[in-house]
Amino acid sequence: MSVNSVREDEVMHDVPKTATLLRLYRYLFAYKKMLAAVALLLLVTLFITLATPLMIELAIDTYVANSDAAGLCRLAAVGLLLFLVHMVCTRCWMRMMADVTNKVLLTIRSQLYEHIQTLSFHFFDSRPTGKILARVIGDVNSLKDVLSDSVTKLLPDLLTVAGVACIMLVKSWRLALAALLTLPFLVAGMFLIQISAHKLWQIHRKKNSNLNAFIHESFSGIRIVQSFAAEPERQQDFERCAMEYRDSFIDAVRIGDTFGALVEITWGVGGFLLYFIGIRIIGADEIGIGTFLAFSTYLGMFWSPIRNLSSFYNKIVTNISAAERIFDILDTPAEITSLPGSTALPPVKGEVRFEHVSFAYPDEPDKPVLENISFTVQPGETIALVGPTGAGKTTIVSLISRFYDVTDGRICIDGFDTRHVTLESLRRQMGVMTQDTFLFTGTVRENICYGKSDATEEEMIIAAKAVNAHDFIMKMEHGYDTVISERSSQLSIGQRQLLAFARTMLSDPRILILDEATSSIDTHTELLVQSGIAAMLQNRTSFIIAHRLSTIRGASRIFYVDGKQILESGSHEELMAKKGAYYRLYQSQFECI
């Protein structure tokens, strides 16, 4: 199976940067009215900013030159008023933009989460969970600045540059051209730099993802790490991942920094050309001192937004790879979905029929795990699946819940092809319990009612009593309101299983799939678990990957799975009498129990 590991960089499809950017901006355009208001406020502030040097020019060349104190005071009053308007407008657009940006991030994150939930097991099988976390959390966060700066910096800076250039051209086209002569060099330089910068930021995002995955994996498996005293090795691996992360960051930042240097150089040369051409070629006497002063201020006003634009461009190059990674997941098709025209599966009795089913995992289509399997299980039957490890027992039960689609043949529940009924209606009638009993952080009550949130107190207690969970729950500090954590170290393995049984019992599935845990638990809990299982099996069709002797013997039929087939099927007595593969397995494994 090709699995992307914590040590391996993810493979991404190349998507044009402009396409990614436009797709990102579509989220912003959903807030057109707010953006229009922000743009209006920005225009007001821009107008005031652009008018300031003209007011200075007016003050010096007219009022100061003519010693007009009254005129100067009137101009100062107008200046103060404009300053206040500028301040209020700035506060308003900043708030509105922060609001829009946060709403967009929430939308993207929700879409990601919703989409990832629909993805098949194949998606989760093929990458570490930490890499998924990196996309939902880190990558989404890094879009924040791009989104907000696109409106608050890009728009005013572009308008400022255009406005200043126009004013400069109108006032003295020769001075303006002299000052802006270096601009084409800047644009060409930035284009060249961004090619390598984008690649380096893509690498950095992948290293960030590896580090996330490593940390997630290490702490999820901390018990194994500690029990093998493997902390030093893990530490070394961590340092390697962290160093790769750091180095990739330094490489990317270094090249990103050249954007700034390029702007400073072109700005400096532009300034020199302004003074050189202004004084030496045009002649200082042709230009008034006020005009020269205004021009110098405009030069700063022109290059300062250019510097902002270059750092914004740098930000886009830095973060576009995060957007690419987000859209990469959003574009991953949900392989297992309700097909168009699917109808809801009506409440079933529980007949399960495999018709010539073959199956290969999506990553290894040439290696079939099951070949041409056919059987029918009647409602209420208990089927024990046994066989050597890797034979395909888990695969068979995964196909019943449609966690994967069959490669060939079909699976019917009460005569309905599982691919032609809605996924929700199918899975709502199934109870799947794996060996790894997963409990959510929350109260015991929330965990039991997970599949049936509207269950009454009485229903919940009946379910817990039926599987022998009630007594130990009542002994817990707060009974059903005791908070347990995902790992719930305060619960034994057997108790965790009993809680999971109660959860399944309450949801009352017509078809139960149970991967029996082999873990050893104390004799008393073992007895409770056994009778819990017996209670769950009543009145429903059950498939159990069986390890317990009591389950195997009590099953209606046993399927011995091996060589991609169900080699033998029948009751315990029938298969023992046959003296075949099941008999040998039983002799070798179970006689010693």
Ligand SMILES: Nc1ncnc2c1ncn2[C@@H]1O[C@H](COP(=O)(O)OP(=O)(O)OP(=O)(O)O)[C@@H](O)[C@H]1O
């Ligand atoms: N997600 C997967 N992708 C690719 N191959 C897989 C996947 N899961 C299992 N396999 C392969 O399919 C085969 C059957 O696996 P399966 O888990 O069904 O066996 P099993 O009989 O349940 O084994 P065990 O008793 O050890 O749990 C094995 O060869 C296994 O390597």
